Amino acid sequence: MAADLESVSSRVLEVTELSYPVASSVIREIVLAGGKRLRPLLVLLAGRPFAYDANFDELVTAAAGVELLHVASLVHDDTIDRAALRRGKPTLNSVMSVGGTILVGDFLFAQSAMLAARTGDVRVVAVFAGTLGQLCDGQLLELFDAHKTDQDVEAYMRRISGKTASLFAGAAEMGAILGRADDQTIAEIRAFAHDIGLAFQIQDDILDLTKSDDVLGKPAGNDLRQGTVTLPTLLFAQRTARNSEDWSLLNHVISDDEISDDDVNRLIERIRLSGAIDDAAGTAERLRTSALARLDTIPDNEHRDNLLGWADLALSVL
Amino acid sequence: MAADLESVSSRVLEVTELSYPVASSVIREIVLAGGKRLRPLLVLLAGRPFAYDANFDELVTAAAGVELLHVASLVHDDTIDRAALRRGKPTLNSVMSVGGTILVGDFLFAQSAMLAARTGDVRVVAVFAGTLGQLCDGQLLELFDAHKTDQDVEAYMRRISGKTASLFAGAAEMGAILGRADDQTIAEIRAFAHDIGLAFQIQDDILDLTKSDDVLGKPAGNDLRQGTVTLPTLLFAQRTARNSEDWSLLNHVISDDEISDDDVNRLIERIRLSGAIDDAAGTAERLRTSALARLDTIPDNEHRDNLLGWADLALSVL
Numbered sequence: 001m002a003a004d005l006e007s008v009s010s011r012v013l014e015v016t017e018l019s020y021p022v023a024s025s026v027i028r029e030i031v032l033a034g035g036k037r038l039r040p041l042l043v044l045l046a047g048r049p050f051a052y053d054a055n056f057d058e059l060v061t062a063a064a065g066v067e068l069l070h071v072a073s074l075v076h077d078d079t080i081d082r083a084a085l086r087r088g089k090p091t092l093n094s095v096m097s098v099g100g101t102i103l104v105g106d107f108l109f110a111q112s113a114m115l116a117a118r119t120g121d122v123r124v125v126a127v128f129a130g131t132l133g134q135l136c137d138g139q140l141l142e143l144f145d146a147h148k149t150d151q152d153v154e155a156y157m158r159r160i161s162g163k164t165a166s167l168f169a170g171a172a173e174m175g176a177i178l179g180r181a182d183d184q185t186i187a188e189i190r191a192f193a194h195d196i197g198l199a200f201q202i203q204d205d206i207l208d209l210t211k212s213d214d215v216l217g218k219p220a221g222n223d224l225r226q227g228t229v230t231l232p233t234l235l236f237a238q239r240t241a242r243n244s245e246d247w248s249l250l251n252h253v254i255s256d257d258e259i260s261d262d263d264v265n266r267l268i269e270r271i272r273l274s275g276a277i278d279d280a281a282g283t284a285e286r287l288r289t290s291a292l293a294r295l296d297t298i299p300d301n302e303h304r305d306n307l308l309g310w311a312d313l314a315l316s317v318l
Numbered sequence: 319m320a321a322d323l324e325s326v327s328s329r330v331l332e333v334t335e336l337s338y339p340v341a342s343s344v345i346r347e348i349v350l351a352g353g354k355r356l357r358p359l360l361v362l363l364a365g366r367p368f369a370y371d372a373n374f375d376e377l378v379t380a381a382a383g384v385e386l387l388h389v390a391s392l393v394h395d396d397t398i399d400r401a402a403l404r405r406g407k408p409t410l411n412s413v414m415s416v417g418g419t420i421l422v423g424d425f426l427f428a429q430s431a432m433l434a435a436r437t438g439d440v441r442v443v444a445v446f447a448g449t450l451g452q453l454c455d456g457q458l459l460e461l462f463d464a465h466k467t468d469q470d471v472e473a474y475m476r477r478i479s480g481k482t483a484s485l486f487a488g489a490a491e492m493g494a495i496l497g498r499a500d501d502q503t504i505a506e507i508r509a510f511a512h513d514i515g516l517a518f519q520i521q522d523d524i525l526d527l528t529k530s531d532d533v534l535g536k537p538a539g540n541d542l543r544q545g546t547v548t549l550p551t552l553l554f555a556q557r558t559a560r561n562s563e564d565w566s567l568l569n570h571v572i573s574d575d576e577i578s579d580d581d582v583n584r585l586i587e588r589i590r591l592s593g594a595i596d597d598a599a600g601t602a603e604r605l606r607t608s609a610l611a612r613l614d615t616i617p618d619n620e621h622r623d624n625l626l627g628w629a630d631l632a633l634s635v636l
Contacts, residue, residue, distance in 0.1 A: 076424060080417035099398035099461055102420055106394060107454035109424070113431055113447035122435065125443045129431035136425035143417055 001044065004060070008040045011064035012071075015111045027104065030071050038314050039171045040067045045306045046175030046189050058119045058178045065115030065128060066171045072108035073135055073167075075101055080143075081226070116174075124174045131170030138162020147227040147255045149237050149247075156234055157198065164204075165197030168314075188294045189307070195291035196311050202284040203315060205230035206277055209268050221264040227254050231283065235276035246270050288315060319362065322378070326358045329382035330389075333429045345422065348389050356632050357489045358385045363624045364493030364507050373496045376437045380496055383433030383446060384489045390426035391453055391485075393419055398461075399544070434492075442492045449488030456480020465545040465573045467555050467565075474552055475516065482522075483515030486632075506612045507625070513609035514629050520602040521633060523548035524595055527586050539582040545572050549601065553594035564588050606633060 009031065016027045040063035047059040079101040109132070116128035141159040145151060172193030176186040208223045209232055223230050229237070233250075240246045253259050253267045271277065292311060298304045327349065334345045358381035365377040397419040427450070434446035459477040463469060490511030494504040526541045527550055541548050547555070551568075558564045571577050571585050589595065610629060616622045 073424075076420055080420055098416070100458075102394055102398055102423075103454060103458045103461060105420075106391075106423075106427070107451070107458060109427060110447065110451035110454050114444070114451055117440070117444040117447040120440055122438055122440055122443070125440070126432070126435040129428065129435040133425070133428035133432055136421060136428050140418075140421045140425060143421060 001041070004044055004056075005037055005041060007060045008037070008044075008063045008067060011060055011115070012067055015064070015115065016068070016108065027071070027108070030074065031067075036313060037067065038310070039070050039167055040064065041313075042066075042168060042171040042193060042310055043175040043178075045303075045310050046172040046181075046193070047179035048303055048306060055178045055180070058121065058124075059175060061115050061118050062124055062128075062174045062178055063171075065112045065119075066167065066174065068108055068112035068115060069128070069132065069135075070167060072105050072112055073139070075105035075108060077139070079105065119174075119178065121178060123177050127170050127173050127177070131166050134162045134166035134170075136162075138164070138166065142228060145229065149229065149251050149254050151229050151234050151237070153231070153234065156229070156231055160198055160201040161194070164201040165194045168197030168200070169194035185298060188297050192291045192294040192307065192311075195287045195294075196314055199284040199287040199291065200314050202231050202280055202287070203317070206232055206280055206284070207317065209233075209271060209277060221268050224253050224264055224267060225259065229254060231280040232271055232276045235279050236271045236274045239274060239276065284315075319359070322362055322374075323355055323359060325378045326355070326362075326381045326385060329378055329433070330385055333382070333433065334386070334426065345389070345426065348392065349385075354631060355385065356628070357388050357485055358382065359631075360384075360486060360489040360511060360628055361493035361496075363621075363628050364490040364499075364511070365497035366621055366624060373498070376439065376442075376496045377493060379433050379436050380442055380446075380492045381489075383430045383437075384485065384492065386426055386430035386433060387446070387450060387453075388485060390423050390430055391457070393423035393426060395457070397423065437492075437496065439496060441495050445488050445491050445495070449484050452480045452484035452488075454480075456482070456484065460546060463547065467547065467569050467572050469547050469552050469555070471549070471552065474547070474549055478516055478519040479512070482519040483512045486515030486518070487512035503616060506615055510609045510612040510625065510629075513605045513612075514632055517602040517605040517609070518632050520549050520598055520605070521635070524550055524598055524602070525635070527551075527589060527595060539586050542571050542582055542585060543577065547572060549598040550589055550594045553597050554589045554592045557592060557594065602633075 012031050013028065016031065017024060043063035043066055044059055047055065079098060113128065113132075116125050119125070138159050138161065141155070142163060145155065145159065169190050173186060173190040176189045181189065205223065208220060208230065211220060224233065233254075237247075237250060240250065249263065249267050249270065253263050288311070292308065295304050295307055298307070330349050331346065334349065335342060361381035361384055362377055365373065397416060431446070431450075434443050437443070456477050456479065459473070460481060463473065463477065487508050491504060491508040494507045499507065523541065526538060526548070529538060542551065551572075555565075555568060558568065567581065567585050567588065571581055606629070610626065613622045613625055616625070
């Protein structure tokens with residue numbers, strides 16, 4: 001599988017060569033950094049064993065498209081976040097870099113769409129375009145729901161379904177389609193990947209509150225600082241009396257412009273003590289269990305084991 | 319044709335309904351403002367008369383996709399331009415609006431890709447994705463070539479080919495494909511639309527230097543202010559001695575951060591007097607003539623007349 005993933009990376013790098021060395025090297029860096037490559041791996045694994053060899057080239061192309069879509073959305077995310085960091089601070093990014101990163105992100109979206117089109121499969125292209133739409137919907141929801149302390153679990157789930165789970169679901173569906181799975185199996189694999197995606201995001205949200213800065217590579221409580229209400233915070237808010245000190249602290253951190261590290265750390269401590277993190281972890285665990293149960297219908301043992309292995313990799317905390 | 323264009327607009331509005339009233343109404347406004355609707359009109363006209371009625375629904379879908387792609391790229395353009403305006407000025411856009419417009423643009427790209435996929439035609443989807451890629455390439459070129467006075471006509475042509483002509487070419491090709499034209503005719507109609515697109519952009523560049531502020535709805539010399547070197551400016555630069563006052567003025571306006579209205583107006587006057595504008599107009603006219611000549615091979619008179627009429631509309635100055 002490692003060699004197959006290398007084929008995916010090569011294809012990604014191939015289509016991201018730009019005539020501007022600056023932009024090219026930035027993209028190269030992002031692509032090669034890579035991480036676990038969960039999404040392209042999922043395309044390949046979902047495409048097994050139905051027609052793996054016969055459609056290998058299309059699977060690699062689709063996997064490269066999915067990875068590139070992920071990278072493109074990261075580029076725009078970073079642009080938006082840096083814009084957010086800039087708040088109240090006139091320095092930071094040069095204009096070129098905001099305009100440039102918007103366009104580089106667009107360019108990567110275009111390349112990913114071209115890869116999807118290159119599979120020559122209309123269904124794959126439709127899934128790809130739909131996934132992009134859900135991704136944007138999730139990110140828009142996050143933007144519009146930011147800085148609000150009164151939220152319900154349903155809205156949170158819709159948000160992470162779009163922002164994170166949609167790409168997992170789309171990757172699995174594209175792979176299964178190209179692997180010529182039957183419709184029932186395609187639907188099960190898609191639903192499995194979607195729910196693992198939800199669990200993955202909840203776990204990521206929890207990590208932001210429980211891990212030290214060193215492990216995360218970014219300051220803990222980053223979501224809180226950005227005014228993003230994740231599941232643990234949301235559950236904490238639901239069990240907090242509206243006239244309490246905790247409620248005031250929460251609203252201050254989530255809604256106000258100027259917040260101190262001390263406020264953030266105090267809030268993290270309060271959330272930890274409330275049991276909200278354990279409850280969020282329970283939700284993730286339930287999603288994982290029901291996702292895995294969906295694989296029972298897959299006839300091929302090796303195929304099922306591959307997907308189970310992928311889920312373990314996705315949810316392993318490093 | 320007006321009714322057919324209405325069908326296109328309805329389809330565009332249908333897919334741009336968002337769950338956030340703010341974003342929805344902004345998009346609605348942009349879509350309804352519309353202008354000449356040259357691009358969707360071209361899809362429809364290029365699709366005639368080969369199989370217009372049989373494929374009418376697909377043609378409307380493709381035309382809506384093309385229009386939406388255009389709107390999406392305008393949204394990102396505006397974001398980039400507003401970022402540029404902000405240069406050195408810490409006020410202006412709130413963070414929400416930069417992040418929001420990036421995501422709204424992405425959402426519109428996604429919707430346009432979904433419409434392209436909805437045609438169910440792999441070739442159309444491939445043209446669509448390729449067009450998006452060329453569009454981004456042209457805009458990146460413009461960004462990277464900004465503020466440089468030493469440029470050649472070839473680089474300028476590549477830039478406007480991507481930025482403007484690619485979408486005209488793609489619209490024509492998608493229409494002709496869905497209209498079941500033969501490959502030779504598809505290629506000719508595409509090349510025709512591409513070159514009309516080049517002429518259209520050169521004309522737009524000229525207008526920026528010759529029309530009054532009132533007519534343009536934006537200050538004349540806008541390109542110069544943004545450091546964008548268009549064809550007349552480029553031709554002016556080529557005929558200007560490197561040790562002259564004109565050269566200093568040109569470099570000041572194109573490259574420096576702080577420029578006065580007076581400097582811009584003086585430069586416009588110098589460009590006008592140099593004959594560079596007439597030469598640029600000559601280039602546009604040659605492109606128009608050779609583009610129209612391509613239509614000679616189209617067997618159907620009415621179809622040819624429709625495309626001639628479209629070219630007139632595209633190049634008419636209102």
